Amino acid sequence: MTYEVLVDDNFHYQDTDYRYRAGEFGTAEEAIAHCRQMVDAYLDSALATSPEMTAAELLASYEMFGDDPWVCSPRGEPRVEFSAWTYAEEQCRIRRGVADGGLGPQGAPVARGVRGPPGGAKAGR
Numbered sequence: 001m002t003y004e005v006l007v008d009d010n011f012h013y014q015d016t017d018y019r020y021r022a023g024e025f026g027t028a029e030e031a032i033a034h035c036r037q038m039v040d041a042y043l044d045s046a047l048a049t050s051p052e053m054t055a056a057e058l059l060a061s062y063e064m065f066g067d068d069p070w071v072c073s074p075r076g077e078p079r080v081e082f083s084a085w086t087y088a089e090e091q092c093r094i095r096r097g098v099a100d101g102g103l104g105p106q107g108a109p110v111a112r113g114v115r116g117p118p119g120g121a122k123a124g125r
Helices: 028-049 055-065 084-096
Strands: 003-009 020-025 067-072
Touching: 003 028, 020 028, 028 055, 028 067, 028 084, 055 084, 067 084
Parallel strands: none
Antiparallel strands: 003 020, 003 067
16 A cells, blocks of 8 residues: 655646656655655755745745645545645745745735645545
8 A cells, every 4th residue: 555646737737747656655644755855845946046035936936836746545545635835835934934824925815725636636546
């Protein structure tokens, strides 16, 4: 029984032709850790390229160009609740020293929920 990490391309939102598999993991925790590493790698790279970005600009960059990893649970197992977008928002706040709250245009609060893959549930294959 493995947890599969699939990755959607934010630049090609809801286009499954750009989806790819990033690996299989023995536990949900290992799969989530891999997803977090992928998001962290994008944010680190973006900040290295443009260190003056604000938290809102960094998040906008991720949401436009970053990868959107998610975990597909084995058949019969509960859905893994992980949102790369929510994690990215948290990391943008931390990396740029911004207080809690959503990061919309000019830092305006926005509500975010768990975002699933385009057009379908994550559990099962």
